[in-house]
Amino acid sequence: VRPGETLDLLTGLGNGYDPSAARGRRTVLIGGGVGVPPLYGLARRLALAGEPPAAALGFQTAADAFLAESFLTLGCEVLVATADGSLGERGFVTEPLSRLDYGYYFACGPEPMLAAVHALGREKGAEGQLSFERRMGCGFGACMSCSCETLAGPRRICVEGPVLRSGEVRF
Numbered sequence: 001v002r003p004g005e006t007l008d009l010l011t012g013l014g015n016g017y018d019p020s021a022a023r024g025r026r027t028v029l030i031g032g033g034v035g036v037p038p039l040y041g042l043a044r045r046l047a048l049a050g051e052p053p054a055a056a057l058g059f060q061t062a063a064d065a066f067l068a069e070s071f072l073t074l075g076c077e078v079l080v081a082t083a084d085g086s087l088g089e090r091g092f093v094t095e096p097l098s099r100l101d102y103g104y105y106f107a108c109g110p111e112p113m114l115a116a117v118h119a120l121g122r123e124k125g126a127e128g129q130l131s132f133e134r135r136m137g138c139g140f141g142a143c144m145s146c147s148c149e150t151l152a153g154p155r156r157i158c159v160e161g162p163v164l165r166s167g168e169v170r171f
Helices: 033-048 068-073 111-124
Strands: 027-032 054-059 078-082 104-109 127-132 147-150 153-156 163-165
Touching: 027 033, 027 111, 033 054, 033 068, 033 104, 054 068, 068 078, 104 111, 111 127
Parallel strands: 027 054, 027 104, 054 078, 104 127
Antiparallel strands: 127 163, 147 153
């Protein structure tokens, strides 16, 4: 794209996190790779409200890691895991997360990570919100290509998502 060119885009699709659902509970933000940045904005909102969350961040390698220091400056406890062990704990983000005590979570990352976070949350009796990374074919709900199975039937990530409550999702 060159300066001055016009782009035809659909933006602002779906919904975002509802931070009020976590009020008064020990909260953790769980991000994998490109799922980390949306959680930083949420961490800022929670910290400004006087409830800085913990942050569990997962990456492939230390070279891929980013924003951990920024979460620390907000007063967040930060746990990092890398697949190769080059930064933080070796393995998936669920490794350090499994030892953390929390009652509510917000997660964003690849779907296998969301499924593992969901299962761990159920074991701990924690509720949460999951932000799905799905390709959106049409962006306004007609094609159903971004659908996710829930207890109430398929939900369109571009319209009813990308954030869904953990209790409604079927993995």
